[in-house]
Amino acid sequence: MTEKIFTKEEWSGALETLKEPYRLFGPVKDGDFHTFMPLDGDKKPDFDYENSRLSPKTIIYPESERMFEYSLDETDDDAHILKESPKDYSPCAIVGIRPCDVHAFQIVKRNFDNPEYQDPWWTEHFESAILVGLGCNNPCASCFCTQVGGGPFHETGLDVLLFDLGDNFLAKALTEKGEAFLEKIQGESADDAVLKAAEDLKQSSEKKITAKVPTDQLKDKVTIELFDAPFWEEVAFACLNCGTCTYLCPTCWCFDIQDEVSGKQGDRIRNWDSCMFPLFSLHGSGHNPRAEKFQRVRQRFMHKLKYYVDKYENGVQCSGCGRCVRYCPVNIDIREVCKLMNDFA
């Protein structure tokens, strides 16, 4: 596979020309944070960043998405009959995405694209995307990707991996899609000294992640014993049920379906939803299997760290991005809860 080195100026110039074949998305400075946005008009990406506050899952799986549209005009022959809303599935490139967020796509793919059912919108959006990752030279203090099957320069799922070498980027194509992307960028082939520098960078970065989050015992725990563990009330004590964790999480996939009507036209829309909210599981009868706050907090952690582990036998439903740790208003830390669960006897 191709390895190419180019200056940061060359990369910026290349992005301008890449707007033609691709719908480009990248991290843009947005107030105090960074947000993945379409790089159209004069929007300039900023690759000197830690990670975006909102995960880039929103590009593949928008917060709100039209599913179907329909007419409620009785004079229309097809009144009340749902039709698929048009979508743009032209090639898109997400540049500068962090390897943890790419790992997250691999994790949620098992839900949206399973042997029995394929979610058409998630699958089509995902297949239209080229993932041009940027390795992390300086992981955040809350990062723990290496503990959950990833790493700051983890290559799985990426089409291209970029190494920030100061004035230059080293780009490694990892798939055919990635090769095609790199072909459109000028650059020189990388010599051994550059490859060695990249390898050193990767190793020094991995060493910066010091969190220890053991997950090895989760699989062998008995589900109902872990479910009935005595620590859930305490874990949930400070929780506000604000839903920030699930909203920012790149591996949270739950959604609601709602109809919205304007005049005689309507849409069926899906919106991100959250297990933190009582309405999420409220029955029409008024009964709610997760009426208590601690039950909802338990659901979030049990889903990510036990149910997912058992269902897919492919690790935990967490990519170690640390967003929920950084932005939880009451400092609930999934790393500590994971340790409680893993050590529970």
Add this chain to the structure above:
Amino acid sequence: MRNKEGVQLKNPYLPYPVRIDRIVTETEDKSLKTFRFVFLDPDDEEKFAYTPGQFAELSIAGKGEIPIGIASSPTERGFVAFTVNKVGLVTSHLHNMKEGDIMGIRGPLGNWYPWDEMEGKHVVIVGGGFAFTTLRSSIIYMLDSENRPKFADISVVYGARSPGMLLYKDELAEWEQRDDINMHITVDSTDDPDWKYNVGFVPTITEQKITSAENAIAIVCGPPIMIKFTQPVLEKLGFSPNRIILSLEMRMKCGIGICGRCNIGDQYVCKDGPVFPLAQLKTMPGEY
């Protein structure tokens, strides 16, 4: 979207268009109505091939979808039927719709009662209130002349609050007359002097009328309180937990195990259920 052979697959969220063919008000308080639907495209009826115990999402443009058990039997052709309790936004709107109106149904969804396992066995059906719908489907299915020989004795305990709250009254009366099904209809209470069936709660009547668990399998569907008190009765009769089959309800949206809300542990009630043997439920969190 396409499968690996390049064949176009249906969008699993897209309902089949249907026309409301018939509406029957079932109960004296008018809170339960049975809706018969006919597919606008006759081919869709073939695609909607279902098995008793499954459910579907009823879809009303502008209002939304609701998951409802299928009350008709696959042995009944030309329509599918659902009995709907008036509870929320979608069901209230549906109750105000009229014959001829166009809406949608999406499915069939979920698993079904263990028909292969039930062959050659006595079947005990225990139902309460408006959860009798997929049990009606099952009874019609078993009483079909082609299917009846596959099963030994069929016993039914079905209860409602009062005589006026029983579903499918004409069919209940018809089944009472047959000698290939043992009916035990009951009401919680009644002041009707002409009431000729049982008075008492479902668990009590089950204890009185069902005498043996030998070579039998029990299908239980009803409100949580009924299930809670029927379960020990059946276990006392000798039904092992893998011979007690329950059908659960849960708030649902997608119906295909993707949207995430109806889980009990790692099982989705919409896709892995709604039918679970008690033996399996005992290994799952009691979060339902």
